[in-house]
Amino acid sequence: MTMPADTQAAPPPLTADAFAHVDHWIFDLDNTLYSHEARVWPQVDARITLFLAEMFGLDGLSSRALQKYYYQRYGTTLKGLMEEYGIDPADFLDFAHRIDLTLLDPNPALGDAIAALPGRKLILTNGSRGHAENVAGKLGILQHFEDIFDIVEAGFTPKPERSTYEHFLLKHAVDPGRAAMFEDIEKNLLVPSALGMQTVLIVPSTPDPFREAWEQAAIEGRHVHHVTADLAGFLAPLGRPDERPA
Template sequence: MLLPGESHFTTPDARGFSEVDTWVFDLDNTLYPSDARVWPQVDERITLYVMRLYGLDAISARALQKHFYHHYGTTLKALMVEEAVDPHDFLDFAHDIDHSTIKLDESLGTAIEHLPGRKLILTNGSRRHAERVADKLGILSHFEDVFDIAAADFVPKPDRGTYERFLLRHGVDPRRSALFEDIARNLVVPHDLGMATVLVVPQTPDPFRERFEQEAVKEPHIDHITSDLAAFLERCVLPVVPPEPSAP
């Protein structure tokens, strides 16, 4: 875990950023803080979807939703397998949220803008959701593209095939890329593939998420940990990466 007052941690054998030319970011709980209240809204919408589909009360639906999440990786995957749910219908419903809670993040936008090379979003959510959230944060224009759950053929992270499909689709050399992600288990495969890995954790525990999703675990597949993404990019990444060559 991060020590009190500690916002960044780097392992002794961490992969650095000097050779990185592609910067890959997860979306939910990575590019925005917990007080944006994006994920709690999505989570509540998923519970409501399960309630209506199965005719359950809120408590029973919540329990079933969490069972699906732990067994299949995402509730969507479970409902596609067990109920042949239309994934697009599910995603439209789950992501029908109030985006007014998301604040423009100028410091994050500036830090991402200054990263040399390509920037991509890799998410288990939908493209529309990612674009709307990134737009509210003021960072959408800095990204080349979004690789969403539909592009992954609805197979969620941390499935190895999803990362391989992403790398192939966008022509990314994993040994020259870095991935920023909020769930530790989602960094195992990327690290194995050669990516530099950064775990983004909340500054204070988020009551709307499970404990394992927020742990600042110091394991071999995690090179860096931060609870302040913008500051990490400004202080720990940008000072060690070469600037992009200027036009002649």
């Protein structure tokens, strides 16, 4: 069941043992580790539209429609352009992630919460390593992550493809039964849940005008174990076992 973004679903209650076994913490990047108010993803989205416009000589509306087509068919615009035109992915990623991070403020509360989590912390993103490093660096949290698994490491096969998660788990020797996955798109939690991870859906605290409604809805389903609009607040008690909610 989906709910509008401005109607917050009550998350499943946290229990003392819900994360007691977790020592591998896996985070998506865009719209998960930062709020949409920072206007990071809209810039990337607009740059992708511009890339298509320049590549094909299209107007803005036609370029946007083509972008949506590739996203729906291939999972990412990049994958579609590689499959159909054999473009250089490095050029695309460099162009798409050439953005302004002025509105992205450091988040010391989130940094403290991530640092306190027991075990390993990793980023799993459909973006590039450079983009992840820039964003996490500006947030002041990059140093808390052991590594970043980006779209290049995934062989340009994006989430939610099962092979991408399996490749990630193998590369980093992660036991999914001891892992938690944090994501802002619910379909990207289907495979993690099936593999045995705890899953947490991050929803915006206010509606995001730059994203589709389905991308920011609170979902109730077997593959979504927890829902939160406050990642730092959600994580804080999980780093202190004696204060985990009962």
